[in-house]
Amino acid sequence: MSKRIIILNGSPRPNGNTKALIQKFTEGAESKGHTVKCFDLQTMNIHGCRGCFGGGKDKLSPCVQKDDMLKIYPEYMAAEIVVLASPMYYWGFSGQLKCAFDRLFAVAECNPSYENPKKDCILLMASEGDSKSNFEPVEKYYMSLLKNLEWHNLGIVVAGGVLHIGDIEGHKALEEAKSLGASL
Numbered sequence: 637m638s639k640r641i642i643i644l645n646g647s648p649r650p651n652g653n654t655k656a657l658i659q660k661f662t663e664g665a666e667s668k669g670h671t672v673k674c675f676d677l678q679t680m681n682i683h684g685c686r687g688c689f690g691g692g693k694d695k696l697s698p699c700v701q702k703d704d705m706l707k708i709y710p711e712y713m714a715a716e717i718v719v720l721a722s723p724m725y726y727w728g729f730s731g732q733l734k735c736a737f738d739r740l741f742a743v744a745e746c747n748p749s750y751e752n753p754k755k756d757c758i759l760l761m762a763s764e765g766d767s768k769s770n771f772e773p774v775e776k777y778y779m780s781l782l783k784n785l786e787w788h789n790l791g792i793v794v795a796g797g798v799l800h801i802g803d804i805e806g807h808k809a810l811e812e813a814k815s816l817g818a819s820l
């Protein structure tokens with residue numbers, strides 16, 4: 637069955653290593669008839685959550701801040717799968733991704749008990765380091781995030797050892813990302 641997939645791309649580099657993973661993943665997913673929509677967060681006007689707890693009053697426009705999150709909310713609500721794509725920044729997600737993710741709280745606010753909509757999730761990440769200990773902190777964070785949201789992990793693809801744009805060329809993670817997309 638065809639699925640709706642959204643990608644939240646936290647990389648600020650339009651042709652960077654994260655984007656290469658996204659392109660391969662998308663190729664795989666589209667080859668199986670899935671619909672993929674990628675949001676390049678760096679190009680969007682998205683402010684940090686204000687923590688006002690004043691959202692959730694309007695399902696179409698759940699946050700009190702009226703910025704480019706308004707483009708993401710309806711797609712997020714309709715999607716079965718959310719892909720978190722990011723360069724590793726200080727052993728975590730980039731600020732662009734964390735900023736947008738925090739703002740998804742406004743959707744949870746539409747539910748009286750702040751319940752998040754249930755999603756399947758995927759992590760795509762590029763990083764300079766290439767050791768198990770380098771990936772551990774972010775994988776642990778990602779898995780605990782999913783546990784708390786009651787989301788289901790469909791896969792993690794990490795391309796280690798890539799620093800500059802283009803370093804990812806020929807990396808085995810590209811094929812892994814494509815296969816993951818095609819496996820959905």
Ligand SMILES: Cc1cc2nc3c(=O)[nH]c(=O)nc-3n(C[C@H](O)[C@H](O)[C@H](O)COP(=O)(O)O)c2cc1C
Nearest residue numbers: 647652653654723724725726727763764765798799
């Ligand atoms: C601010 C900043 C922080 C970074 N922190 C890490 C890190 O903690 N661990 C790591 O392995 N690489 C780190 N890197 C390297 C990036 O993850 C790496 O260059 C990655 O390939 C960038 O992906 P992109 O091409 O999609 O921007 C950092 C890079 C920057 C600019």
